Each structure stands twice: as C-alpha cells, then as structure tokens.
Amino acid sequence: MPVIRMEFPFDFDLKELVKAYPDAAWYPKESVWAVPYADTRVSSLLAHFRGNNVWLDYSLVKKAELPQVWPELPPLADRIGAEIQRFRDWLRNRRYAEATVKNYCDSISVFFRFLENKDPEEVTNEDMELFNRDYILARGLSESYQSLFINGVKLYFAILEDRKLEPEIIRRPRRAKKLPHVLSKEEVKAILEALTYPKHRLILLLLYSCGLRRGELINLRVTDIQLERGVLMVRKGKGNKDRLVRFPPMLRGILQSYIKASQPREYLIEGQKGGAYSEKSLAEVFKKALHLSGINKPATPHWLRHSYATHLHEGGTDIRFIQELLGHQSSRTTEIYTHVSTRKIREIRSPIEDMDLEI
Structure with a gap:
C-alpha cells in the first residue's frame, strides 16, 4: 500500500500534531510516521501542517515529485558514543530534566x-558553522532545533572538553513569537463531554480545569489531592518547582467516584498494569474526544492548558494569579495570553460601527 512519510526534527507538540492527523501511524521498523496515500491526502496534509516544519516524502506516490534525498549519516563511533554517555551521566547527576538530557545528547550525536x-579535540567553530549551514539550514529545520543544538554543543565542550566554542559564530535565531492555540469555551465543553469512561473524562477535566501540563497530570499522585483545602499539589513541575492549583468543587463528586471505582494505588491516573499513565495513551484519549466532538482542528492536549489560561484572563483574573497557577517563572511568559484574550478586544469599537451604512 502506498504511503506518505512524514519526517520532522523531534518536537513534542509537533509529534502530537502528527498523531492528531486521521490515519497517521508510527512504523517502528522504519522509525517514521506515515499515512495511507489518497488523491486528496497531499493537500489535506499541507493544510494540517501549514507553518510547521514537516517534510512530506512523496517517493511512493509520484516519482516525478521526489524531494531532496539526504544521504544517511554514518553510525556513531563507539569512542564518541562513550563520550556522549559521560555527558548524559553528568546531566543526570545535575538533575537535568530527562527530556533535556535526551534532546542534548541526540543533537550532539x-x-x-x-x-x-571527528575527534572532539579537533572540532572547531568552523565545524559548528558547517553543521548549521549544511544540516540545519539546508534541511529547513526549526529555530528551536537550532537553539537546542547550540545549547547542547556549548555545554558538552565546556564540561567534557574544558573549552569554549565561540557561540557568536552562529547567531542564535530569534524565537518565533507564535501565539498559543486557544479553543472557545463551547469547543472545550464539547471535548469534555465527548467521553463517558470515567478515567478518560477525568483526564480531560483535570487538564483544562487545573491548567495542567501532560507530565504534571501523569505524575499526579492520589496523595497530592487535598479536597479539604480545595487544591491539587503539583510536584516537580517544569523547572522542578512545586505549586498549588485550585481544584474546582464541582469536580469533587466525579473524582471521589473514580477513586472508589478504580482504587488507584499510587498515581491518580494509572495504566492498565499499574504505574503512571503514558503520554501516548493520554494523547489517544484527547484524539478520540476531539474526533467525537466534531472539532476539525489540529489540537493537542496542551491546547486545554492554553485555553484555561486565556479563559481565566477573559474572565477578569489578574495576570499575576494566572502566572502562579500555571507555574511560570517569568510574568513575560504568562503575558502572551493577553494577546489571545478577547476581553479588551471586545471593548474596542471598529470605525465602521460609527458609520450610517446599509449592510
């Protein structure tokens, strides 16, 4: 069966976007995401991934439309692999987030x-420039991947080689100022009501009502629920920080019913065999709810957190309280939600409203 391969540099939100596309499947043997070919599939994919760095391989569809074929990189030498393992151990000993450890080591690999x-002792600034030009820029990889590469390589050489590669050789790209994706309250309501299975419905309810990140929900323990105080304790969120989040009283009944029926041992949301729920399963729950709600948007579970923050601001909540609830270190991060909130926009009159027009 002909398929269309989808290739992209690792990015969690982008991966979730790919998984949200109908019929998208992961082929572990080839390590690639792909969808079955159909006459309308290409235009549909282009619309779905517009503005995102995804390479669509049409090689099994039309031979005349073959994209640039990049040569395979050689395998990593054992001696280099050992050095990267030393770097991985150093990062873990300093309690870097596991995602950061993986991303840094993957980019260095x-x-x-x-x-x-090439021997690490012989690597120069020119090698960094060459990699940036002939790998990152030539393949159209994202600004975030470029920054990840710069951060990882700089830290590797500073720690293991005890020397500093000049970062100015590659100008750090300006981070794209993208606005967060926000669902309307009506869309959120439809998603929250789409599923009836208690565990799955509770997952969606907590993501939105408490503004949780996926990892924060997955790591939530039964003992972190403090119903008598009306709060959840989010432990070791982003930046390894703890925070309190208000738990809506209206959810007390469904939470207690779920706990009584499911009897989770440690984590509030557990897998079929116990232990923490997987991010893949969580994404599947959201994907199913999105489909059943009839919302035709490339949404991911993180959109619920964005929507929570935006709806809080539109409801008049002070931005400083939203910052605390979301666990942002800087208020500048939280202020982005003021750009998608319609609270003030609705108060602005368009000049056309002052004209005596017949429409």
Whole structure:
C-alpha cells in the first residue's frame, strides 16, 4: 500500500500534531510516521501542517515529485558514543530534566555523525558553522532545533572538553513569537463531554480545569489531592518547582467516584498494569474526544492548558494569579495570553460601527 512519510526534527507538540492527523501511524521498523496515500491526502496534509516544519516524502506516490534525498549519516563511533554517555551521566547527576538530557545528547550525536566521528579535540567553530549551514539550514529545520543544538554543543565542550566554542559564530535565531492555540469555551465543553469512561473524562477535566501540563497530570499522585483545602499539589513541575492549583468543587463528586471505582494505588491516573499513565495513551484519549466532538482542528492536549489560561484572563483574573497557577517563572511568559484574550478586544469599537451604512 502506498504511503506518505512524514519526517520532522523531534518536537513534542509537533509529534502530537502528527498523531492528531486521521490515519497517521508510527512504523517502528522504519522509525517514521506515515499515512495511507489518497488523491486528496497531499493537500489535506499541507493544510494540517501549514507553518510547521514537516517534510512530506512523496517517493511512493509520484516519482516525478521526489524531494531532496539526504544521504544517511554514518553510525556513531563507539569512542564518541562513550563520550556522549559521560555527558548524559553528568546531566543526570545535575538533575537535568530527562527530556533535556535526551534532546542534548541526540543533537550532539547527530553533530558528530555529520562530522564523520571527528575527534572532539579537533572540532572547531568552523565545524559548528558547517553543521548549521549544511544540516540545519539546508534541511529547513526549526529555530528551536537550532537553539537546542547550540545549547547542547556549548555545554558538552565546556564540561567534557574544558573549552569554549565561540557561540557568536552562529547567531542564535530569534524565537518565533507564535501565539498559543486557544479553543472557545463551547469547543472545550464539547471535548469534555465527548467521553463517558470515567478515567478518560477525568483526564480531560483535570487538564483544562487545573491548567495542567501532560507530565504534571501523569505524575499526579492520589496523595497530592487535598479536597479539604480545595487544591491539587503539583510536584516537580517544569523547572522542578512545586505549586498549588485550585481544584474546582464541582469536580469533587466525579473524582471521589473514580477513586472508589478504580482504587488507584499510587498515581491518580494509572495504566492498565499499574504505574503512571503514558503520554501516548493520554494523547489517544484527547484524539478520540476531539474526533467525537466534531472539532476539525489540529489540537493537542496542551491546547486545554492554553485555553484555561486565556479563559481565566477573559474572565477578569489578574495576570499575576494566572502566572502562579500555571507555574511560570517569568510574568513575560504568562503575558502572551493577553494577546489571545478577547476581553479588551471586545471593548474596542471598529470605525465602521460609527458609520450610517446599509449592510
């Protein structure tokens, strides 16, 4: 069966966007996401991924439309792999987030493979510039991947090689100022009401009503629920910070019924065999709710958190309280929700409203 392959640099939200596309499937043997080919599939994919860095491979569809085929990078030499393992151990000993450890080590691995396993002591600023030009820019990889590469390589050479590569050789890209994706209250309501299975419905309710990140919900323990105080304790959120989040009293009944029926041992939301629920399963729950609600948007579970913050602001909640509830270190991060909130926009009259027009 002909398929269309979808390739992209690792990005969690982008991966969730791919998973949200109908019929998208992961092929572990080829390590690639793909969808069955159909006559209308290409235009549909382009619309779905507009503005995102996804490479669509049509090689099994039309031979005349073959994109740039990049040569395979050589495998990583054992000696370089051992050095990267030392770096991985150093990061973990300093309690870097596991996602950061993986992203830094993966980017450094690609860097050395691109350099054909060049000895780290011989790597220069020119090698960084070459990788940036002939790998990152040539393949159209994202600004976030470029920044990740710069951060990872700088730290690797500072720690393991005890020398500093000049960061100015590659100008750090300006982070794209993208507005968060927000669902309307009506859309959120439809998603929250789409599923009837108690565990799945509770997952969606908590993501939105408490503004939780996916990892925060998955790591939520039964003992973190403090119903008598009306709060949830989010432990070791982003930046390894704890915070309190208000728990809506209207959800007390469904929470108690769920706990009584499911009897989770440690984590509030547990997998079928116990232990923490997986992010993949959580994404599938959201994908099913999105489909049943009839909302035709490339939404991800994180959109519920964005919507929670925006709806709070539209309801008049002070931005400083929203910052605390979301666990943002800087108010500048939270202020982005003022740009998608319609609270003030609705108060602005368009000049056309003052004209005596016949429409």
